[in-house]
Amino acid sequence: MKAISYPTYGSEDVMEYGERPDPTVGPDSVLVKVRAAAVNPVDRKAREGHLDGAIEAVFPVIPGWDVSGVVVQPGVAVDEFAVGDEVIGYVREDFLSRGTFAEYVAAPVRTLARKPLSLSFEEAAGLPLAGLTAYQVLHRTLKVRSGDTVLIHAAAGGVGSLAVQIARHTGCRVIGSASARNHDHLRSLGAEPVEYGEGLADRLRELAPQGIDAAFDTVGGDALRVSAETLVPDGRLASIVDSEVFSYGGRYAFVRPDATDLAHLAELAEQGVVTVHVDRVFPLEQAAEAHRLNAEGRTRGKIVVTVDWDH
Structure with a gap:
């Protein structure tokens, strides 16, 4: 072959x-x-x-x-x-x-x-990989629920865009970091876009003065630090790229194959919930x-x- x-x-x-x-x-x-x-x-x-x-x-x-x-x-x-x-x-x-x-x-x-x-x-x-990552981190690691304010980094990327859609379907308010050229795309997915880079923490506090309930880091570094700084006192933090997440009291997540989870994702796609x-x-x-x-x-x-x- x-x-x-x-x-x-x-x-x-x-x-x-x-x-x-x-x-x-x-x-x-x-x-x-x-x-x-x-x-x-x-x-x-x-x-x-x-x-x-x-x-x-x-x-x-x-x-x-x-x-x-x-x-x-x-x-x-x-x-x-x-x-x-x-x-x-x-x-x-x-x-x-x-x-x-x-x-x-x-x-x-x-x-x-x-x-x-x-x-x-x-x-x-x-x-499969991006969808399972988004689904497992949101539901198994962060345990998001309806009414949560969820921060998703690199929200226009492969994992991020699916995480936005899954979190919105769960009933969460979603704030997504991305470059300005992707902000309209994020709005179309149901997220509130925020420019990443210097000043991100201030922009997040303006959008969510009460704090972030759950943060999904796909970038690492400063994005991870800012996520930790803007969480509510009992907020949840997960990263798929940076083991420093442990120092902030968060969890590191690595996706695993799961036929049941994948079938559920396929059903969400069939229903038009995720694209x-x-x-x-x-x-x-x-x-x-x-x-x-x-x-x-x-x-x-x-x-x-x-x-x-x-x-």
Whole structure:
């Protein structure tokens, strides 16, 4: 099969497009014919070796954890999915090796849900990792509830934009930090935008003089510090990027595959509660360029790579 892989840790330059062996389908997995796979910031961290010591890499590594596609072969123990089913998945295992930037991926059923019919394959590929991160942090870590004032950083990004929609659906007031060019977009999602950068704490106190009930940090550094400073006395703080969150009494969160949570997200997408904005689409062979663009951190929504099955 055609795939993107890298033989060692490094920059985007170590990524190679070429032939890789077809994946073996285990008893509890299905073989998915990949239609699209989304790029996430964690893909760069993994490729550069920043997850070394936490997740073993078995080289060469095919990157990618997000996927949308079609089941072509169920494992012998699988009765949840059949040939022809359209699925989405956050296909993370406990090691790096057989990712989703390929024509086929062997996906454990615990990582999959049925694809929302209302989403294109490109949009659907952007839902699993970012959506699960948003959903699990908001509901499991921060335990937001209707009436809370919730601060979401980088609210126009892949995780942030989905977190805004999920929090609004829960009945929260949402304040989202973003650059000025994304403020109208955030308003369309139901958030109150605030410019990030110097003076953020003052702007937040003006918007929420009583304080923030829950803050969702996706940036780290000063954004994390400001979040802690503007919380109500019993406010909740979570970060997905900066372990300094512990020093502020908050929690660090790392998303996990969960078929039930993913099915719930798919249902929210089917109902039109959450939408996925796809910023750019690249063919599989240009995945390195997709990684470069993602590393700039200025994307609105998701960057997606697609597999051309018409060749």
